[in-house]
Amino acid sequence: MTASTTTMNAGGGAELIDGKAMAAGMTADIREQVEMLVRQGHELPGLAVVLVGNDPASEVYVKNKAIQTHRAGMKSFMQMMPESTSQEELLALIEELNENPKVDGILVQLPLPPQIDAATVTNAIHPDKDVDGLGEVNTGRLALGMENGIVPCTPLGCLKLLQSVHEDMTGLKAVVIGASNLVGRPMAQLLLKANCTVTVAHIHTRNIEELARSADILVVATGKAGLVKGSWIKPGATVIDVGITRVQTPEGKSRLVGDVVFEEASRVAGHITPVPGGVGPMTIACLLHNTFQAASRRRASTEG
């Protein structure tokens, strides 16, 4: 997809990077590919999403994942487990899903309750079904710059949004604020692979404003609403805002905001993602992409 189909003017100077439109295009493409797979006589791809507990935000996320999975023409298997679930019970379910031939992708929604170790659980998912790309095998493949791994959905979505603006990112200075396993670290690996000069900033980083202001590409994933002000942005930079926080307005309503103060940043940046409608929809579209890829690979390997 070209920049002209995914960006529009944000009002204050920056072009808006339209993640919602790009995600809808990706989902429609995946649906066509699923239909082709079925016409060739294959089973529908299936995605299992496991939610432990009742975190309201996670409930919304997994519901959206199921809706979009159906929209892409694939099967969705939802597994809801109570907050009191033990690690052993969750590992037993993952073992079952690993063995189930109808399941091509497995995602365990994070965060998990405190009695469960997230790393143990993500590593129990078979690497070929690890559509979140968070296990050690896929993390290692990404760190080694290998092509055969599954890339975590949010950073993959950010990369696709960046590619809609920059045909070639070679030599650009990229700063990633946030060093989480879910976003910051894999994002840095992807940018490095795209030939950027990459710096990862985190809670201990000194002179973070100055560092951010040096970036041609700024990716912000901290979960701290409004951390990045307009004065942190280099004029003309591309800004990807991964944060999404619900805040109360003075009128007593609520709205979703990012980690970047959009009104300020959009006056300085060259391109910027909105919240909502930027990274969020792309995360789900990339989950569908990863699931379809996993399904295609499994069908090819069982035929060969």
Ligand code: GUN
């Ligand atoms: N919680 C918030 N984002 C994600 C994600 O991308 N994957 C999983 N498994 N849990 C999440």
